[in-house]
Amino acid sequence: MNKAIEILQKYWKHDAFREPQEAIITSVIDGKDTFALMPTGGGKSICFQVPAMMQDGICLVISPLIALMRDQVQNLQGKGIKAIALTGGIHQDEIIDLLDNCQFGNYKFLYLSPERLQNDWILERIKSLPINLIAIDEAHCVSQWGHDFRPAYLKIAQLKELFPKVPFLALTASATSRVKEDIITQLKLDNPQVFSKSFYRENIAYMVFETEDKLHLLQQILHKNSEPSIIYVTNRKSCSETVFQLENMGFKATFYHGGLSSKDKEKQMQLWMEEKVQVMVATNAFGMGIDKANVKTIIHLHLPQNLENYYQETGRAGRNGEKAFAILLNNPSDIFHAESQFISILPDKPFLNLVFSKLCSFLQIAYGEGIDEQFGFNLNQFCSKYNFPTLKTYNALQFLDRQGIITLSQEFSEKISLQFTIPSKEVIRYMSLNPNDEEIMLTILRTYPGIYDMQTAFNPILIAKKANTNEVAVVTLLQKLKEKQIVDLIARNNDAKITFNEVREDERTINRVSKYLEAQNKLKIEQLQAVLHYSKDDKTCKQKLLMQYFGETIKKDCGVCSYCISKNKKKSNPDDLSEKIIALLKIQDFNSRDIQKLTKFPKDDVIFALQNLLEKDTISIKSNNLYSLK
Incomplete structure (x- = not known):
């Protein structure tokens, strides 16, 4: 493996492989079909890029993720390695030129989507290429039981007939046992070498907290852990709203979602990567290719769609090997929201x-x-x-x-993007002088709280409905505001x-x-049920629950998750807590949050003690939610 190490050092500036990269590379170089299940952050791309560089010929990489293909091609080109991606929107004449380059230009990597294999003429051209390895990324897409099944992946198996002596390398970051077996069958892997890196993350504490006041708990978590954090939410609106709330609490934060322009995505990313802000609030559009070693906390404000995504997203914490936290905050209404968000x-x-x-x-x-x-x-x-x-x-x-x-x-993204270019007080002044425009402008400001900070994807139909007007009136006002240099307006036809x-x-x-x-x-539906089970089960170690889902068995509890901590915590004496509450209420009235903070008892114990005192008629609760001694 000396040559592999030399290539790793020369192009990737690493001195050693991570487990099990070296064994996978050896299997591929030996010409064996190989299956690799490597959790996020495990360095999957190295497993096909290094062996491809060790041999003559070109590596064919099949991936459904256009953005990832472009990213990897750019990275390879930046290292002086010739690579091409046949992404969507490329004209047939250009594809012919690119494939000519692959055949005669000493290229090492050809990336394409599985849908390209449905074009017979592209298949014919690929047949004539000196393919040395076929890598199938996101291989779970070949399985009907995978979380992103794509029938086009089923066509990949026909490459076996075209290249019977070329090894297949199937890679995925998340697959249950059923999905793993299905991948091997559907891709017709021949007696494959199977490498499954454990999903167990000993340095991550998986926490689930049920709370009515997520923002208050969020504030406590971020104060306690001031290192870089990611907060995942399920929609774009929540991104800007959460950043607004965090900034009001004194935290530096920014956001990232699929509706931002490439320029804004890069800008927001750099703010967080360079630690000019502590918190990145994002949808699941954020994370691909992110390798920031010192992320301390991953927080999910909403229930995720499935445990595959949840595991990948939480895996972006603690890559430096130090203790990190994966925290899921939920409350009873989240189940309804998750079902409406994902199932309905x-x-x-x-x-x-x-x-x-x-x-x-x-x-x-x-x-x-x-x-x-x-x-x-x-x-x-x-x-x-x-x-x-x-x-x-x-x-x-x-x-x-x-x-x-x-x-x-x-x-x-929406048809229009918009940003206010004058201060908020000037916008208010404009509305007072132009009352006919006020209703639409107030609706815009309520709907898009981040519209002062950056170009914001804008939906005129939505604003028209909310403001009880029509789309023409909204667009006409935007043009007027643009002419007065109150907004920066970018309009697209499609x-x-x-x-x-x-x-x-x-x-x-x-x-x-x-x-x-x-x-x-x-x-x-089954996947969401698994998420609900994970969030509600209070009798099992959280790390164990995740391992069971991915087909792994661990004997010992992790000792650091929310279940393990609550299990090991000494039970508080209810009488002691009741006496402390009574002593506090002799001084003045308090709400439950302040009582918990002052007594330093767990929230559930405080609520239980308060209920007991209410039942005994020792205390009462006022209309402003303050508890008082009778």
Whole structure:
């Protein structure tokens, strides 16, 4: 392995491999099919990049993540390594030129999406390339039991027939035992070497806290741990709202989500990476390729969609090996919100049929036509025209994209982005002088609290509905504000591109893929149930619960999670606590939070003691939620 170490040192500036990278590389170099299950942060890309550099020829990398492909190609090119990615939106003539470069230009890596394998002429061109390794990233996508199944992945197995002597390397960061076996079967891996790095993270304390006041607990956590933190939320609006609340509490914070421009994403990222702010508030769009070693705390303000995502996101803490925290905050209403966020927006077959039919009408595609045609597309206009719920419709379009029926550009943002360029007091002054504009402007400010700080994705249809007016009135006002240099306005004609990959056949098309839709919907419900079980189970070590989900068994409790700490904590004496509460209330009236803070007893014990004292008629509670001695 001397050559492998030399390549690692020369291009990646590391002196040694992480476990089990070296064993995986050896397996690949020996020409064996290999399966690698490596949790996030384990260095999966090294496992195919190093062996590809050790041999003549080119490594074919199949990945569904366009942004990750671009990122890896840029990184390789920055190291002086020739790499190409065949991402969406590239014209056929350009693809031919790129493949010519691969064949005759001494390139080492060719990245492409699995959907590209559905083009017979691309397959023919790939056949003539000197392929030395085929790496399948995000390999769980090949399994119907995986959390992001894509039927196009099933086509990868045909590469076995084209390259019978070339080793396959299947890589994933999250897969249950069932998914692992399915990957091996679907990719037709030949007696593969299997490497599964344990999911156990001994330096991460997994905490679940139930609280009615998440912001108060958040404040305590961030004060106690002042190192870099990530707070995950489930939508873009929560990003800006949470940053606003954190800044009011004195924390430096910024946010990141898929609706930001590339420039703003880079700016926000650098603020956090350079520790000019402590907290990054983000949707799950944040995290890919992030390798910041000293992240101390990962906090989920809302229930995650599944434990696969949760594990990957929490795995961004403690990469320096020091103790770190993965904290999930929930309250009873979160279950309802999670079901409405993740389950009620799942499209069923009739809705999928309707969306596809209306999409064809919207884009004026005749029956039997449309293949390879590309269209500009605005999601809000489409949903408004047919009165479709936006998130459910977007999920239906994403499903059609994953099935390869259409290709939907993933750079989704609203049609307009907007930023106020004058101070808030000047905006208030303008409204007082222009009362006819006040209602729309107040609606904008309430809906987008971060609109003073940066260009903000803006939905005129939503604002029109909230302000009881029409879209024309909103857009007219924006133009007026732009002319007066009150706002910086960027308007786009479309927010996405849609390419049809096959002819329009309406129900025949949907009938073909509906079985996958039903299976995926069932899986998503099961996955959310697993999240609810993890959050509610107060009789099992949290690390054990995660390991069980991923098919691992650990005998000992971790000793550091919220369950283990509560189990090991000495039980407080109820009489002692009651006496302390009575002594405090002799001084003045207090609310439950202040009583907990002053007595330093656990929250549940304080609530129990207060209930007992109320039942005994020793104390009373006033209308302002203060407790008082009778």
